[in-house]
Amino acid sequence: MADGGDTPDTLRDYLKTEYKKATGGTLTIEEQGWGDALAKLQTALPDADNTPDVTEIGNTWSPTFTNVGAFSDISDMYDELGGDKLLTSFVDVGKVDGKNYALPYYFGSRYVFYRKDLYAAAGVEVPTTLPQLTEIAQKLHNDSTSGFYLGGEDWRNGVSWIFAYGGDLAKQDGDQWKSSLSDPKSIEGLEALQELYTSASNAPVTEADSTPWVNINTQPEAAGPEAATIIAPGWAHWSIGDLAPDPKDDTKQVATWNDEVFGAYVLPGVDGGVAPVFAGGSNIAISASSKNQAGARELMKIIFSKEYQEMLGANGLGPANSDYVSSLGDDQFAKALIESALGSKLTPAAVGWAGVEGSGLLEEFFGKVNAGGDVASLAAEYDKKIDELINKS
Amino acid sequence: MSAPTRTPARARMSSPAPGPRIQPRRTTGVPYVLIVPALIALLLGLGYPLIWQIVTSFQKYGLSQQFGKPPEFVGFDNFANLVWDGEFWAVLVRSLLFCVVTAAVTVVIGVLMAVLMNAVGRTVRLILQISMLFAWAMPVAAATTVFIWLFDRRRGVVNYLLDAIPGVDMNRYDWLGNPLTFFFVASVLIIWMSVPFVSFAIYAGLTQISEEVMEAAQIDGAGAWQRFRRIILPMVRPVLSIVLLLQLIWDLRVFAQITLLKDAGSKSGDFDLLGTYIYKLGTATGDFGMASAVSIVVLLVTLAISWVYVRELIKEDEAQ
Amino acid sequence: MKRKIASIAAATAALVVLAGCSTPSEAPNPDDAKGQNITFWLMGVTPRTLSVTT
Amino acid sequence: MTAVKTGRIALSALAIVLAIVWIFPVYWMANSAFISTAVLQQFTPHFFPGEYFTFANFTGAISDGSFFGALGMSVTITLIVVAVCLVFAFLGAVAISRFKFRGRKSFVLALLLIQMLPAEGLFIAQYKMVSSVGLLNTVLGVSVIYIAAVIPFTVWMLRGFVAGVPAELEEAAMVDGLSRFQAFMRITFPLLAPGLVASGVYAFLQAWNEFTVAVVLLPAEAAQTLPLWLRGFVQASATRETDWGQVMAASTIVAIPVIVFFLIVQGRMTSGLVGGAVKG
Known part of the structure; x- marks a missing residue:
């Protein structure tokens, strides 16, 4: 089973062989760790001799790099690569003045995983509304088990509460963006999040992006799991299950899903339905300074081909082309992924958004909200700070 | 009776060392040739970067300039924004406090370690x-x-051992979770890393003191503290x-340790020191003009303090 | 190993050479994809941290 | 006499305790490197590998083959930086401690200023410079940056050593008919060996540990140095959690060459530090 998440090896080998067949040239694939990716993109992309020819770009960085002219105009290939069937929200964050620069590579989404045994023991049902979720989380909560495990600074999950109550991170007026944390609906969502965190999560207030599946699995020697409920990206389900030594290599552990013990459901909306979650996934673009524009375009054709899109789906990565979404399969995980992805929302397509993310202001803000601070004054304070960065390139 | 206060040691800083009297050589070209390499x-390594940094600190230089848009001269705007930016002063004061405390404790432990090395037997000293x-x-x-793991x-x-002490409940205590304990861990880490260099340097100095002087003082009944x-x-x-000055400079510029500790802790700005603050300004938010201005101000502040x-x-x- | 010796030889070249180097000549005709070697950068999906909560 | 005796024992005991405190993290790294990750995940720390002993972390760490490339890069860069830095800094130190010349004070001051400048703001310019002459992903490109960063401290340290050797000794040798250069090489130079070792150790550590410049100047995976290779472990892949056993094994592997280098120079170094820093 591919471990999903980043592009597994099977897909990389496919790209290399196909590229060889199509052009006779060799394709080298390098993975950039998150910590250093930004510094490398900022230095390599503008440099014709050392730029990657094609690069994946997170959809939260896509507006920033597209607007500064880092990528080649590929509007002429738009229809050939999939046209309107491509995920429109992702296409929009890679578009400037109607021209396409970055297109969707794959989408991911987040949904809830829970312990059926703990829910049954506490006599609670799967919630259908967000307030209900807080109630059952409080019932399930005790000192050793979080009713709903959520890090204090984990804004990529926390932002769903802002979206669910109709708020947003920022609003656009004209070509300027303005942070909208102190918008009444956003405040309502943040207060609901604050109540959930303070009453039902044991996670540290400074935790931003932990590996949540560790908390829902029952660790060896531990009586029970650290959490009754977690929210995680779709591909986390490969790491959730009963832990046992890996038959192939006993120094490692392997989690095998167990339907009696573990379950998944989509984050419910405020009055039912589906709450919008933070849209995972990324875009892909050709570097404007690359000297191999033709070769890069060949690779794009291969990536947007039916075969590769379906390979993405088979590995739990949402294909960019809606025609091939069925390749995700129809098990509970595929259904949850598609259903949650439908309503998912992207971060603001503002020029300075990569800067806002890099500044750590959102982690700081959500950390202070979840630490029990006064939401309205914090929102106003951080709106001002974010506004200084959000339109800067 | 009193031990000679001006020990005739070769290394007295203030008095010219009795050994070498630098005769004023004919001012040949030799010294210039020697410093040329x-x-x-x-x-080669610093010329262009320093000039670039000084120039950029007077410019609006963001990501679009990195991708070819010509940078705009903005005079002292970057420096002005800095002065009015409360966070910079908070980070500066925090970094100065951190480096003074860390450097002082490092040197104190280093000296004690050196004295200890000098006092114990050969095998213990080797260990x-x-x-x-x-x-x-x-x-x-x-x-x-x-250290993150510990x-x-x-x-x-650490939590495991502290928990073992009856009456102490450190279970799940999040050391990297709040600024005070975060900087305590950072300080312990940097002290642990720096003491070896300091103790070897001071120990080197100690072995200079001739044995007779030490015995003379001991016979005169000077206690350990007086001798010290x-x-x-x-x-x-x-x-x-010298070691204290270097330790202060290095601890003010500390970066790698803080970045890795922050990765394991919080991303919030309350945990930044100057190094991570400058990196955040430059790389993370892409404002290289501002990052250059901060670097120059840090240089000037360090110089002012140690002038x-x-x-x-x-x-x-x-004088030498 | 061959690459290692080459880089050491380059290193011992007088530093002055450093200033004199010129960038490699222009690549073959960019419009024809034939034989073009390219690199593709992938990003780790989610920011991985050192946090030992794992 | 017994008072002095017990005093001595107490000091020795204190020394042993401090030795344990300083060696404990190093021991903990090595200990964890021999324990499988699955066991490391458990809540109770294990102070000895005991029955959990495994060598898998090491084989796993080296398995993807990029280790030897990184080791080669790190060793090549470090040796070049140490060699060039010692020679250039030594010449500079001789100049400022043996001669009086115009500009001497500003040179010494400049050396100190460079050390006060935070390095985090420089990497964009360093990248532009090195890539403009096509030296990205090369040993030469990175070495030039490292040498410039290490020379200031090394000149200061060596200056103390050179000043420590009396000029009269040289003059006496010259009276016996040796040329100025021969006198220097036969008399002064041997006395400087410990100083050169001590400065060499500093330069070695700076080049071996450097990370932020290497991230940008050695972007290609084939050109990474050991600190980048180690960072790769800690960030593992997006889905697999950090494999702590392998991180510890990788850290041990990165630490071994440094420890071996230190033990070789240890003898010379302590006496080296004796001479130099004192004259500083």
């Missing part, structure tokens, strides 16, 4: 020196990783002052 190396070497040799990334909330040894204060300290002072001391060092250097 070092100058070239400095110019101490070898363990210092191992600690000093451990790469920064490896040592920081281990102070880990769930599996850390009246003989050892004055003797070691030159090494001490009295630096001038004295230069004066002594002249």
